[in-house]
Amino acid sequence: MWRPGPSLTYEMVPEPPPPGRDQAIVEVAFCGICGTDVSEYTHGPVMIRPGPHPLTGARPPMILGHEFSGRVVATGPGAERLRAGQRVVTDPCWRCGQCYWCRRGDYQICKVGGSVGLASDGALARYVTVPTEGLVPLPDSVDDQTAALTEPLAVALHAVGRGEVGAGSRVLIQGFGPVGAAVLLAARARGAEDVFVSEPSAGRRQLAGSMGASAAYDPAACSVRTEVYRETGKVGPDVIFECTGIPGLLEESVSSVRKGGKVVMVGIGHGNAQLSGWQIVPYEREIIGSLGYRNDLPRVVELLASGQIDPRPLITSVVSLRSAISGAFDVLAGGGGREMKILIDVQAS
Ligand SMILES: [Zn+2]
Ligand SMILES: [Zn+2]
Incomplete structure (x- = not known):
């Protein structure tokens, strides 16, 4: 039986079989490393099922990677709308299309769904097989590196939608890692008036300021709750996004949000x-x-193409696939230092 544990290898694998119905093969350009990938490495399996996945049949060992850009190289039956060579990003969610949730359009919480890179081999490889219903063509104005950030930006757009952020909203983000930063961009894109950030790292607070935060506070040096309460005219924020996954911060978020306000949990912690x-x-x-997203990817591509959001400050390193374990996974598992989003250049040798 496959044993869980922090093991990750770089090795040659066969090319994927020809794509099945409603599937395509994408040649990967860049793939971002997500907190989910790191937790599979350090605590796994978390999202990866130890046995065969009920929808895809895939079982560990699994190739990770679900935040990627690339171009279509082959399509299966039912995917004729896509031409080979088309640059794309993809919503990596496999879904059954038939369960109660899929019929409501909530495919991200499909009864048996799962993501490419967690429920089937992912994009930390030259080729990846994906569901075609999630593919979104890329305009020339969005480059491959920026495009690799569409997936986490869609997660953020879904989260701000769950929090009903709109024009005039006052928002507090707990934790300014890649998820918190994507939530800042998404909240601004939806018209938030003020976006406050709580983040212990000075470098990340500075980045938050340069990316449009109204203020970024050090939770070790002040009471963020008191500061934001004062800044919001003794009301409190409308929405707090919990992006740290630190269980103890949930209580603080709940007691800091205004009356009638919402706390949106975007990260998952390992404790109660x-x-x-x-x-x-x-x-x-x-x-x-808030989990993943539903149909948010085309909107993210629009926001990037029009320049309404610019996530490029999030990219702190680009490393080759060969160096991904030491140059990305080990770095992020060790706390990340100054890193935000590390992209893997899958084509680089
Ligand atoms: Zn992710
Ligand atoms: Zn379903």
Whole structure:
């Protein structure tokens, strides 16, 4: 039986078989490393199932990678709308299309769904097989590196939608890693008036300021709750995005959001949080989970193409596939230092 554990290897694998119905093969240009990938490496398997995946049949060992850009090289039956050579990004979600949630359009929480790179071999390889329903053509104005960030930006756009961020919203983001930064860009794109950030790293606070945060606070040096309460005219933020995955911060977020406000959990921690109904019911606060996204990718491509959001400051390193374990996974597993998003240049030798 396959044993979980932090093992990752770089090795030659066969090319994928010809694509099946509604599948395409994409030649990968760049693939970002996600916190999910790192947790598979350090705590795995987390999202990867130990046995065969119920929808795809794939089983470990699995090639990771679900945040990628590339070009279509082959299409299966039913995918005739795509031509070979088309530059694309993809919503990597495999879905059954038939369950209660898929029929509602909530395919991201499909009963048996899963992601390329977690439920089937992913994009940390030259070729990746993907569901064609998630493919979005790329305009020339969006380059391959920027395009590799569309996936996490779509996660953020979905999260700000879950939080109903709109014109005039006042938002607090807990944690300014790649997810928190993507939430900042998405919240601004939806018209948020103020976006406050809580982040212990000075370098990341500085980046938050340069990317459009109203203010970035050091939670070790001040009470962020008090500062944001004051900045919002003694009301509190409308929405707090929990992007740290630190279980203890959920309680703080819940007690910091305004009456009638929402706490959106974008990260998942590895421990339990303690909450009392007294922090929720008398204040009519909502706690909302946000997973992946549904149909947000075309909108992200539009926002990038029009220049309304620019995620390029998030890319801190680009390393080759051969160097990905030491140059990306080990670095991020060790806390990341000054890194935000590390891209893997899959074509580089
Ligand atoms: Zn991801
Ligand atoms: Zn389904």
